[in-house]
Amino acid sequence: MKTLYTWSAIAMVVTTSTAGDILLAKAMREIGDLGQLRRKHGIFAVVARVLGSATFLLALLFMTMAFFSLLIGLSWADVSLVGPAAASLTFVTNAVAARIFLKEDVDRRRWFAAILVAAGVLLIAH
Amino acid sequence: MNFRKYLVLLSVVLFSAAGDVMLSRGMKQIGEIHLTNLGSAFSALGNAWVLLGICFLIIFFASYLTALSWADLTFVLPATAFSYVVMALLAHSLLHEQVSVQRWCGIMLIVAGVGFVAGGPSHTEHAPTPAQSAPGLADPDFVKVRK
Numbered sequence: 655m656k657t658l659y660t661w662s663a664i665a666m667v668v669t670t671s672t673a674g675d676i677l678l679a680k681a682m683r684e685i686g687d688l689g690q691l692r693r694k695h696g697i698f699a700v701v702a703r704v705l706g707s708a709t710f711l712l713a714l715l716f717m718t719m720a721f722f723s724l725l726i727g728l729s730w731a732d733v734s735l736v737g738p739a740a741a742s743l744t745f746v747t748n749a750v751a752a753r754i755f756l757k758e759d760v761d762r763r764r765w766f767a768a769i770l771v772a773a774g775v776l777l778i779a780h
Numbered sequence: 781m782n783f784r785k786y787l788v789l790l791s792v793v794l795f796s797a798a799g800d801v802m803l804s805r806g807m808k809q810i811g812e813i814h815l816t817n818l819g820s821a822f823s824a825l826g827n828a829w830v831l832l833g834i835c836f837l838i839i840f841f842a843s844y845l846t847a848l849s850w851a852d853l854t855f856v857l858p859a860t861a862f863s864y865v866v867m868a869l870l871a872h873s874l875l876h877e878q879v880s881v882q883r884w885c886g887i888m889l890i891v892a893g894v895g896f897v898a899g900g901p902s903h904t905e906h907a908p909t910p911a912q913s914a915p916g917l918a919d920p921d922f923v924k925v926r927k
Contacts, residue, residue: 678845679853688849689784704845722821725803725830729813732805732877740865740888745857752854759904763896764854769856770893779884 656730663727667740670720672747677713683756684709693738742771788846789860795840797866802833805875851903858897864890 685691685707691700704710727736749768752758806829813821824830847856864887871877 675853675857679848682845686849688846714793725807725821725824726813728804728807729810733800733867733871733875735798735883737867738887738890741861741864743862748857749854749856752852756853757904758831760854761900763900764858767893767896768829768859771861771890774886774889774893777882777889778842 660727660731660736663723663730664743665741666723667720667727667736668743668747670716670723671740671744672751674713674716674720675744676751677709677716677735679752679756681707681710681713708743738774742774745771785847785850788843789856791843792840792856792860793846793863793866795836795843796860797863797870799836799840800832800867801870801874802829802836804835804871806830808875855897855900855903858894861890861894 666686681704682688688700688704691703724736724740727740730736746768749760749764753760807824809829810820810824810827813824844856844860845910847860851859857913868879868884868887872879
């Protein structure tokens, strides 16, 4: 039963972090290079620009959900299982979602990396 | 990619791993959270290790946002996956967690995948929108190129 709880928490972390990451990447793409913005307009302008983005705020909502799912998962299992398993699965789902929603060029190199990561997750889990 | 950008990626790796380990230490002190009492997850915010972990994760988040502003998500995530190794080392040395040979192999596979991506281009160049293009300079035959 504890295993079921652990993997449910991991699944929740994966789903919410993927949504959060995609929205976050979209928001940052819309805002532009933060380093350049800071040099031109100062740190407060950067903070205002980021916090003023609706996409960023929606991403934050999903990431908050992911954070509390992670906290719950950590209370049920070791950090060296929950951390890598959730983050690695998120990496695979992010590759798929980034290709679909962000139109990123996920080439053979990146897909091969996804397969290696998935294999790594299997080893960590069993 | 320049030195400053590598520093940002390194910051993502270190603060993410240290933050997660601190959260874990705090949650171990608090004990299990049951489905019947999910509200107790909020009480975790009163634990010093959880709060310190959150501070580290805020720095991680700022570095992560900076990296995402000039690189693809599918580059940043794997390029910073070395944090799994740092996290396993910290969990083993500070939290005395058992990290089996099998788990180490899994972590190494993940790192190998990461190495693949990190050696590639960091950014997908997209066709400019009409608003971004100068009038008369928009190229309808623009194709995706990568830096």
